[in-house]
Amino acid sequence: MTRDKSPVGAVRPSQILWTYGPGALIDLPSLSVITMGNDRWEKDRCIPIEEARLLAAVRNVLGPQVEGLRVPPFQQSEEVEAFSAEALIGVPVRPFPRWLRCVKCGLLSEYDLGLFKIKEDRFRPENTRFVHEGCKGSKGNLPAKDADAVPARFLMACRNGHLDDFPWHYFVHSGPSDCKGTLRFFESGASLQTENLWVKCDECGASRSMAHAFGKAGKENLPQCRGRHPHLDRYDDDCGEQARAVLLGATNSWFPITLSALAIPLSRDPISQLVQDGWDYFEDVESEAEVSLVIKTLKKSGALPGIDKHTASAVWNVVATRKTEQALLQVIKTAKKKFFLTSFVAYDVASILTALAEATERGVEISMLLESSDAHGGGVSVDAIGHMKKALPSAKVFYWREKTDAFFGGKVHAKVAVADEVLCFLSSANLTGHAMEKNMEAGVLIRGGDIPRKLHQHLEALITTKILERA
Incomplete structure (x- = not known):
């Protein structure tokens, strides 16, 4: 001492x-x-x-x-x-x-x-x-x-x-x-x-x-x-x-400030939840061999209890699929003023919703383009638009309004995220739990240059020209 x-x-x-x-x-x-x-x-x-x-x-x-x-x-x-x-x-x-x-x-x-x-x-x-x-x-x-x-x-x-x-x-x-x-x-x-x-x-x-x-x-x-x-x-x-x-020892000398929150698991299986909780340890690994070394280190330090019960191969599969989710989270967390997201469907993505809610709390203007449900003339059974409006009341949610004959039956199939016209993520992944955690997806993260700026301007132009309409 x-x-x-x-x-x-x-x-x-x-x-x-x-x-x-x-x-x-x-x-x-x-x-x-x-x-x-x-x-x-x-x-x-x-x-x-x-x-x-x-x-x-x-x-x-x-x-x-x-x-x-x-x-x-x-x-x-x-x-x-x-x-x-x-x-x-x-x-x-x-x-x-x-x-x-x-x-x-x-x-x-x-x-x-x-x-x-x-x-x-x-x-x-x-x-x-x-x-x-x-x-x-x-x-x-x-x-x-x-x-x-x-x-x-x-x-x-x-x-x-x-x-x-x-x-x-x-x-x-x-x-x-x-x-x-x-x-x-x-x-x-x-x-x-x-x-x-x-x-x-x-x-x-x-x-x-x-x-x-x-x-x-x-x-x-x-x-x-x-x-x-x-x-x-x-x-x-x-x-x-x-x-x-x-x-010394007076009981009124110190009091804690207590806060509580409802904890909802962000993943549906134990291994995905463990990787989610300890993502700081896995975000830079590039192979199954590196994952094995990380697991050995975590077992010795006790920093992520339970991770040693899973094989390096199983953990690496989860890490590899989570790269898509982390890229999208990076774009959301980077946004300071504006964020635009498009997807065919959106559901079962608690981590993404949490990040979007935090973005709205820090003053970011959130805009989203989603495919309408079957009941509203779209091509998806899930009412993703209605769900998003309830989950993020301050977000601007858009849909592809009445289509001309040339585009009859067309769908919103683009998967794009743009932050402040300076960072964008183009991906094959829909905004779903399977896409974020299980599917084999591909994507590219682009920082700076003309592409993020032009992509954001194009999405805004679709609104200005009333091709997109706010739900």
Whole structure:
């Protein structure tokens, strides 16, 4: 924890979500630590979660800067060699508060000033603790012996969510002072009420009861909030709130923001769902041999549980067919202003619908040309137009209106996707689950040049000339 990583204990994965998330204090048997911000977590050990609805809900609350959702890092086995690399896998924490108290002499100081030393226990991490080396007691007349050091159980917090160490020097000296004397914490009575808890300076003799840190007296004796976020190593400017003394372990010091979403599998078979969930690992592979290497790596890391139950050949078949879907998703996700899609039929494509819904949320104008159903004079049994209008109410859905004799019986057979006149995908694949996941399809992705621009202009001209009509 000081120079290198040291395991300090364990909590359940659910507790990371509900009780001990980033910025929360974890009161361990011998230590108090704070969960660091997820910018300090080992991203490669955090399994991605592919859940578009939940991601959209999170972005709606926190902003578009959220890249994705991931599972906290955890050890794959309960029987881990104490000094192995896997023993260091976990959520990063840091000792907080920084102030510790020697249980023998009452010495009160920051742990990183060198007066306390960490004693780790790799075999029983929960026994890792700080000690005051060579403590001789409060009067200095006892044989030198290591004594346990425990966290100082007072902190500062404000309504804006800031958390800070208790200002011990400021408090005992009744404000700013040049005195840098050693502080000691002691009890003066039988009970542990605040009026019986005192802090004293060895240098100048100043002392003060902790009762003066709470209530009306606390407002007069404590400084303004510094805007500190210890889990982010950051201070906010001009907080303006009055900081208040709080006890370590208070249940009202941290609350999670909870969001929920209905999870609907995007694929109909387990292997397709696994490839979908772990597409970041497979998107660049070009052969079955490369897939085999990826599966071996994933099995060792445990990053995609269950993938090792399938053969490399079966996984490669799914990866190869998903290239069509990923190319289309790339065009949709690239769009910033306009996106035009044409297909003969469209159904059973949850991933595509999710991407189109996200595009509308970021302000992209979606236009679609689909074949009409048999009931509406078209050539397909599925009412793809009606389905799309319900699924994407803000999208402009078009159909080929009354055809002249020369085109009687003609169908919308083009499969085209164009984004902002700069990127297009021409494919043999219809917008169906089979085409995206099972069929052998072919396509070409074109970036820049005249083709994307002219293709978009041609589709717009079909609307302008009323060959296409909005459904």
